Amino acid sequence: MSGNYKSGFISVIGRPNVGKSTLINTILKNKVSIVTRKPQTTRHRILGIYTQLNFQAIFVDTPGLHRKADKMMNKMMNKTAINALMEADLNLFLCEARSWTEEDQDVLDRIKKSTVPTIMLLNKIDQVHPKEMLLEKLAKLSARHNFREVIPVSARRRDSLKVLIDLLPEYLPLSPQLYSGKIITDRSPAFTASETIREKLILELRQEIPYGLTVEIENYEDTKKNILIQAIIWVERETQKGIVVGKNGSLLKRVGTAARIDLKDRLRKSIHLNLWVKVKANWADSEKDLQSLGYDL
Ligand SMILES: Nc1nc2c(ncn2[C@@H]2O[C@H](COP(=O)(O)OP(=O)(O)OP(=O)(O)O)[C@@H](O)[C@H]2O)c(=O)[nH]1
Numbered sequence: 001m002s003g004n005y006k007s008g009f010i011s012v013i014g015r016p017n018v019g020k021s022t023l024i025n026t027i028l029k030n031k032v033s034i035v036t037r038k039p040q041t042t043r044h045r046i047l048g049i050y051t052q053l054n055f056q057a058i059f060v061d062t063p064g065l066h067r068k069a070d071k072m073m074n075k076m077m078n079k080t081a082i083n084a085l086m087e088a089d090l091n092l093f094l095c096e097a098r099s100w101t102e103e104d105q106d107v108l109d110r111i112k113k114s115t116v117p118t119i120m121l122l123n124k125i126d127q128v129h130p131k132e133m134l135l136e137k138l139a140k141l142s143a144r145h146n147f148r149e150v151i152p153v154s155a156r157r158r159d160s161l162k163v164l165i166d167l168l169p170e171y172l173p174l175s176p177q178l179y180s181g182k183i184i185t186d187r188s189p190a191f192t193a194s195e196t197i198r199e200k201l202i203l204e205l206r207q208e209i210p211y212g213l214t215v216e217i218e219n220y221e222d223t224k225k226n227i228l229i230q231a232i233i234w235v236e237r238e239t240q241k242g243i244v245v246g247k248n249g250s251l252l253k254r255v256g257t258a259a260r261i262d263l264k265d266r267l268r269k270s271i272h273l274n275l276w277v278k279v280k281a282n283w284a285d286s287e288k289d290l291q292s293l294g295y296d297l
C-alpha cells in the first residue's frame with residue numbers, strides 16, 4: 001500500500017425508505033443490509049466496506065431519520081443516524097426524486113448544523129417521467145444548501161453510481177486501510193441471519209406488526225457441513241404471536257424457507273433454521289431489553 005492511500009467513512013443519510021441500504025448493496029455488489037418497500041427497515045449502524053487499489057470507502061448505513069419517535073428504539077435509531085452524520089468524512093444525503101417531504105427537510109436541517117461535506121443524491125430517477133422534469137428538481141435541490149454536488153441516481157438500476165464513486169477519494173483522508181480488504185461488512189454472520197429473518201417477516205406482515213418485532217439469535221453453530229441457527233422472534237403482544245405464526249404455522253414456514261434460501265446464498269452453506277415466536281411486552285421501549293437484544297443505545 002502506498003503512502004497516497006486513502007480510507008475513511010461515508011455516511012448514508014436520509015429519511016426512511018429513500019434507498020440508503022439499496023445504494024450500499026448496489027455499490028458493493030453484495031447484500032450487506034436488508035431492503036424492503038416499508039419504511040424503518042434499517043435499525044442499526046451497518047458498515048459496507050468498499051476496497052479499491054487506491055482507496056477504501058467505508059459506507060455507513062443508517063436508520064432513516066423519522067419524526068414519530070415515541071419509543072426508545074426509535075429514539076435510538078435517530079440518534080444512531082445523527083451520530084453517523086456528525087462523525088463522517090463525507091455524507092451522502094439521499095432523497096426521492098418524486099417528492100420532498102418535511103422529514104427530508106429535518107435531515108437537511110441536521111446536515112446544515114454539521115461541518116461535514118455533503119453530496120446530495122436525488123434517488124429513484126427511474127420513477128421520473130418525462131426526464132425533463134429532473135432539471136427543475138435538480139435546480140430546486142441545489143438552491144436548498146451548499147452541497148458539494150447534486151447527482152441524480154437510481155440506486156436500484158445503478159444509474160450514475162460510477163460518477164459518484166469516482167468523486168469519493170477526493171473526500172477521504174490519507175490513511176492506510178482501516179479495515180481488511182477481505183471483508184465487506186463489520187457485522188457477524190449471526191447478525192446477518194437475524195436481519196435476513198427480519199426482512200422476510202417485514203415482507204410477509206402487514207401494518208404495525210413488523211415494527212413491533214425483533215429477532216434474536218439464540219444459537220449459531222457453523223459446522224463443517226452446514227450452519228445451525230436457532231432464532232427467537234420477539235413480539236410485543238400475545239395477539240401478534242398468532243399472526244406471526246399464521247394458520248397452521250404457514251406464515252412462519254414461508255418466512256423460514258425464504259430466509260434459508262437467502263442465507264444459503266449469502267453464507268454459502270446449507271442452513272438449518274429453527275424459528276420460535278415469543279412475547280416480550282414493550283421490549284422496544286425498554287432500555288434493558290433493547291440492550292440485551294443487541295441494539296446499541
Ligand atoms: N424505483 C426505485 N426504487 C428504489 C430505488 N432505490 C431503492 N428503491 C426501493 O425503495 C425501497 C426502500 O429501499 P431501502 O434501500 O430499504 O431504503 P432505506 O433508505 O434503506 O430505508 P430505511 O432502512 O427504512 O431507512 C425498496 O423497495 C427499494 O427497492 C431506485 O433507484 N428506484
Ligand SMILES: [Mg+2]
Pocket residue numbers: 020021022033034035041042062063064
Ligand atoms: Mg435501510
